[in-house]
Amino acid sequence: MGSVKVYGPAMSTAVSRVMACLLEKEMPFQLLPIHLPKAQHKSPDFLKLQPFGQVPAFQDGDGTTLFESRAICRYICDKFAGQGNRSLLGREGGGAADRARVDQWVEAEAHSFNPPSSALVFQLVFAPSMRLKQDPAAIRENEAKLRKVLGVYERRLAESRFLAGDEFSLADLCHLPNAHYIVSATDKAELLTSRKNVARWWEEISARPSWKKVLDMRGAPPA
Amino acid sequence: MGSVKVYGPAMSTAVSRVMACLLEKEMPFQLLPIHLPKAQHKSPDFLKLQPFGQVPAFQDGDGTTLFESRAICRYICDKFAGQGNRSLLGREGGGAADRARVDQWVEAEAHSFNPPSSALVFQLVFAPSMRLKQDPAAIRENEAKLRKVLGVYERRLAESRFLAGDEFSLADLCHLPNAHYIVSATDKAELLTSRKNVARWWEEISARPSWKKVLDMRGAPPA
Numbered sequence: 001m002g003s004v005k006v007y008g009p010a011m012s013t014a015v016s017r018v019m020a021c022l023l024e025k026e027m028p029f030q031l032l033p034i035h036l037p038k039a040q041h042k043s044p045d046f047l048k049l050q051p052f053g054q055v056p057a058f059q060d061g062d063g064t065t066l067f068e069s070r071a072i073c074r075y076i077c078d079k080f081a082g083q084g085n086r087s088l089l090g091r092e093g094g095g096a097a098d099r100a101r102v103d104q105w106v107e108a109e110a111h112s113f114n115p116p117s118s119a120l121v122f123q124l125v126f127a128p129s130m131r132l133k134q135d136p137a138a139i140r141e142n143e144a145k146l147r148k149v150l151g152v153y154e155r156r157l158a159e160s161r162f163l164a165g166d167e168f169s170l171a172d173l174c175h176l177p178n179a180h181y182i183v184s185a186t187d188k189a190e191l192l193t194s195r196k197n198v199a200r201w202w203e204e205i206s207a208r209p210s211w212k213k214v215l216d217m218r219g220a221p222p223a
Numbered sequence: 224m225g226s227v228k229v230y231g232p233a234m235s236t237a238v239s240r241v242m243a244c245l246l247e248k249e250m251p252f253q254l255l256p257i258h259l260p261k262a263q264h265k266s267p268d269f270l271k272l273q274p275f276g277q278v279p280a281f282q283d284g285d286g287t288t289l290f291e292s293r294a295i296c297r298y299i300c301d302k303f304a305g306q307g308n309r310s311l312l313g314r315e316g317g318g319a320a321d322r323a324r325v326d327q328w329v330e331a332e333a334h335s336f337n338p339p340s341s342a343l344v345f346q347l348v349f350a351p352s353m354r355l356k357q358d359p360a361a362i363r364e365n366e367a368k369l370r371k372v373l374g375v376y377e378r379r380l381a382e383s384r385f386l387a388g389d390e391f392s393l394a395d396l397c398h399l400p401n402a403h404y405i406v407s408a409t410d411k412a413e414l415l416t417s418r419k420n421v422a423r424w425w426e427e428i429s430a431r432p433s434w435k436k437v438l439d440m441r442g443a444p445p446a
Contacts, residue, residue, distance in 0.1 A: 051375045052335055064320045068330035075323035097287045100298035107291035110333060112275055152274045 002063075005027040007046070008055030009036060010218040013118065013177035014069040015056040020173050021073040021218065023210035026084035031217065037112075048080075070106055073170055088170045098165075105163040105171030112152075116145035117178040124186040146191055151200055157197035172205045179204065224285075227252040230269070231278030232259060233441040236341065236400035236433075237292040238279040242440065243396050244296040246433035249307035256439065293329055296393055308421040311393045321388075328386040328394030336373075341367035347409040369414055373421055380420035395428045401430065403438075 006020065007028055008015035015031075015102045022029045033038045034055055042053045050067040051056035058077070059065050066072050077089045090098030119142040123134050157161060163171040179202060183189045193199045205211070225246065229252055229426035231238035236256075245252045257263045257278055265276045273290040281295045282288050284301070289295050300312045313321030342365040346357050379386060386394040402425060406412045416422045428434070 052372075053333070060320070062320075064323070066323055066327050068327045068334065071323055074326055075319055078319035078322065096298055096301035097283070097285075099301065100287070100289055100294055103297055104291045106340050107294045108275070111291065118394045149275075156274060191404060213239040215282040 002059075002061050004061055005032055005059040006030070007032045007049060007059075008034045008041075010054050010214070012036075013121065013181070014054070016125075016177040016180075016214050016218075017069045017174055018056050018058060018072050018076075019214045020176055020210050021076050021088070021170065023213050024088060024173065024208075024209060025076055025080045026086040027076065027080050049193070070110060070174060073174070076114075077170060085168075087167045088173065090164070090169065091167060095177040102164040102169045102171050105169075106174055108163075109171065109174040109219065112149045113146070114178060116142040116149065117182060117184040120146065120188060121178055123214050124188070124214060125181050142211070150191060150195060154195045155203075157201045162201065168205065172201070173210075176205060176211050176214075225282075225284050227284055228255055228282040229253070230255045230272060230280040230282075231264075233259050233437070235278050236344065236404070237277070239400040239403075239437050239441075240292045241279050241281060241295050241299075241398055242437045243399055243433050244299050244311070244317070244393065246436050247308040247311060247396065247431075248299055248303045250299065251301050293333060293397060296397070297329075300393060308391075310390045311396065313387070313392065314390060325387040325392045325394050328392075329397055331386075332394065332397040335372045336369070336398060337401060339365040339372065340405060343369065343409065343411060344401055344404040347411070348404050366411060366414070373414055373418060376424075377418045377421050380424045385424065391428065395424070396433075399428060399434050399437075403434075 004027060006015060006018050006022070008031075010016060010019065011033055019029075019031065027117070034046065036055070040046060041048060041050070046057065047053055047061070049065050052067070054067070056069060056072065057065065057067050058075075060075075064075075066075055074089065084137065086092050088102070090100075090102050099121075119138060123139050126132075127134050160166070162168050179192060183192055183206075192202045227250060229238060229241050229245070231254075233239060233242065242252075242254065257269065259278070263269060264273070264278055266406075268275055269280065272282070272288050274288070277290070279292060279295065280288065280290050281298075287298075289298055297312065310317050311325075313325050315322075342361060344349060346362050346365070349355075350357050376386075383389070385391050402415060406415055406429075408424065415425050
């Protein structure tokens, strides 16, 4: 059996999501860099792994290849169910409803939190580093959207330690990459840190050893 | 045990997705209308079921409540594994890799197909019916994005009968609501019908009795 491979740059939020999941599951893996400025993600070889030309792509030790970060994470949790963190997809023995409670918050991340936070991270972090012009209207619009979403999170986290319940789960993990950039690399940290329960939650999930290791692997100092 | 309840208007693409899944699983359910123009989805009672104020919300016979259409669909497949269509989340006995192959295409629908197709459906179908002004730039931009996505689908469907493999799955099902509006209610049907393999796939998945029943329940003639 070969080793587990993740293709893509560690700076990518979707790549980091998969890395954090593998680290929670204590699953060793190789990170194979894909150079986006050289358009390696559009090369014929890469498109065999990821037909949309996006990162990450994933290859299991048995040759299974997958794309889409959240699908890869669910697969890692299912395939390596018996090792590392065993409650990422709901408490052991929690059944379909427990898994679904995690899943609905993974979907909330994907459809409510991710679009405005990704747009902000692009505008405020990546655009300047790529010498692209920022779009002030997009910044305003996405900040307002994210503020509204985090208002819902604040109410949820007033009644629950983590998004899906009492345990850290894949739902919390999926937020780490974009939330990290917003808190540590933009002037919008208050979006998360000014809300009592969101701030408590962010402090707890960002302190996980798995996430600190992802930041180490990026070569950046841990937040 | 009470009955399964879906809250939301049948015209909503996300509500239709859940209805199609329940019908594939031969699971009886009640559809409880939520009147969007009256802002019933923003009422305190509805926000207890769906904190973001979006449709659908879902309630199981045992009182489990869930939101997010794709999470609800996965739950229905897990909870009612033994009845109706048993391969929506991968072939029986197919294991984690089989489920993940379905899941990656559910995610491709959510992140690649859904954003431009939802935007087109809003601009071309819902905006006129709500007497809102159409945005020609948004129509052009999203048509171009969807065309590119469907180019990837055409290559995938040249080598595979359905998106995830030889069997109809949740991945195909998730596309039905937006694809139906584009083919039957806009002048952009050719996006799907002009591509040999996408057209073959669309013809096969849209002919499923479950989907025809969703259209019947909407009170619209089947496409």
